[in-house]
Amino acid sequence: MINLHFSGEGFVPPSTNDFNLPPIFENIAWLTKPVLLVFLSVILVSLFFVISARKAAVVPSKLQFAGESIYAFVRNDLARDVIGHDFMRFVPYLFTLFTFVLTNNIFGIVPFLQFPAMSHVGFPYVLALFSFFVFHYVGIRKQGLGKYLKDIAFMPGVPKAVYILLTPIEIATFFLVRPLTLSLRLFANMFAGHLLLLVFIMGGEYMLHDSHLIMKIFAPFSFTFGIALTFFEFMVQCLQAYIFTLLTALYIAGALADEH
Amino acid sequence: MEGTLNLVGFGLSAIGPAIATGMIFAAYINGVARQPEARSVLQPIAFLGFALAEALALFGLVLAFVL
Amino acid sequence: MARGNEADAYWSIFGYLVSGLLFWGGVGYFAARFFDKPYLTLIGLLVGITGAIYLIWLRFGRQ
Numbered sequence: 042m043i044n045l046h047f048s049g050e051g052f053v054p055p056s057t058n059d060f061n062l063p064p065i066f067e068n069i070a071w072l073t074k075p076v077l078l079v080f081l082s083v084i085l086v087s088l089f090f091v092i093s094a095r096k097a098a099v100v101p102s103k104l105q106f107a108g109e110s111i112y113a114f115v116r117n118d119l120a121r122d123v124i125g126h127d128f129m130r131f132v133p134y135l136f137t138l139f140t141f142v143l144t145n146n147i148f149g150i151v152p153f154l155q156f157p158a159m160s161h162v163g164f165p166y167v168l169a170l171f172s173f174f175v176f177h178y179v180g181i182r183k184q185g186l187g188k189y190l191k192d193i194a195f196m197p198g199v200p201k202a203v204y205i206l207l208t209p210i211e212i213a214t215f216f217l218v219r220p221l222t223l224s225l226r227l228f229a230n231m232f233a234g235h236l237l238l239l240v241f242i243m244g245g246e247y248m249l250h251d252s253h254l255i256m257k258i259f260a261p262f263s264f265t266f267g268i269a270l271t272f273f274e275f276m277v278q279c280l281q282a283y284i285f286t287l288l289t290a291l292y293i294a295g296a297l298a299d300e301h
Numbered sequence: 302m303e304g305t306l307n308l309v310g311f312g313l314s315a316i317g318p319a320i321a322t323g324m325i326f327a328a329y330i331n332g333v334a335r336q337p338e339a340r341s342v343l344q345p346i347a348f349l350g351f352a353l354a355e356a357l358a359l360f361g362l363v364l365a366f367v368l
Numbered sequence: 369m370a371r372g373n374e375a376d377a378y379w380s381i382f383g384y385l386v387s388g389l390l391f392w393g394g395v396g397y398f399a400a401r402f403f404d405k406p407y408l409t410l411i412g413l414l415v416g417i418t419g420a421i422y423l424i425w426l427r428f429g430r431q
Contacts, residue, residue, distance in 0.1 A: 207419055209392075210384060213387035213391045291379075349429050352384075355382060359417075360413065367393075
């Protein structure tokens with residue numbers, strides 16, 4: 042492995058240290074900004090849906106319409122189309138997952154909040170762990186423990202000696218790689234997106250304060266690109282929330298199917 | 302600033318599988334759009350091609366860390 | 369249904385490749401450390417990728 046070292050004066054690029062925020066109060070170590078944002082998102086999501094559903098009417102108000110269209114999107118496009126029959130059991134879980142992840146992601150570009158909590162890997166791990174337990178539990182309940190494990194581990198129609206090669210791969214896929222990729226995909230997208238915005242905004246600020254005139258002239262371009270990337274980030278954040286929920290639904294559907 | 306040159310090499314080598322995956326799915330979409338009933342014939346071929354191209358990319362990723 | 373199955377297939381293929389490389393590559397890596405023969409890592413990786421592609425062919429390739 043060839044290691045590279047560059048050192049020099051001037052611009053310090055944003056790094057992983059920018060994600061380790063100090064506690065808000067000096068003596069409470071666990072209360073950092075991401076934790077606070079997660080609590081805020083729970084309160085916001087519950088308040089929004091309680092208020093939008095409280096005065097439910099046949100002719101919906103604007104708020105009720107917004108709440109119901111998000112619910113209808115998760116129920117029809119995610120749960121019904123993917124899981125198929127008997128999908129209503131999973132709608133509450135999928136709906137909670139989708140709105141929670143979406144709200145936390147969008148906090149990344151809301152002014153003054155501006156931190157996606159999912160760029161701390163601990164939060165996606167826990168969410169993926171929930172999904173992991175849900176889809177294995179559902180599969181075991183539906184098919185029984187022995188048959189479920191046998192379906193996972195042994196692909197039909199293969200000579201017996203090849204199972205030595207294939208069974209470890211299947212087991213690693215279902216019990217290790219699936220939850221890991223589920224959480225890491227969300228984490229990596231949020232982390233990289235936040236870092237990208239930091240690079241352009243901090244770089245622009247550095248260029249604006251530089252003594253050379255030519256650097257000052259090019260600083261607005263950096264800011265403009267940062268703003269354009271903010272809209273791009275909004276798209277990525279919605280897409281990642283959707284993909285997280287879609288993959289959970291797909292795993293549940295796979296566990297419910299008789300042969301995989 | 303510090304880092305390793307292996308990751309730069311992996312970044313360069315990932316261009317190949319990226320182009321390959323793009324071409325595979327471009328051809329697949331083209332084929333299905335021209336002849337929708339050919340989907341069941343084309344789908345396994347597209348998946349296998351995708352798997353082979355993806356395998357090379359992941360192989361490069363692993364080698365970037367192992368070497 | 370068809371759209372969901374297709375999205376599932378892409379991520380399944382990716383998952384199989386990753387876990388094949390991880391498991392058999394890991395076995396090869398520790399064998400290389402144990403027997404002090406570095407080429408065993410490469411053999412482990414190749415075995416893993418072969419197994420993963422065979423598994424993908426079994427699941428998605430045959431009609």
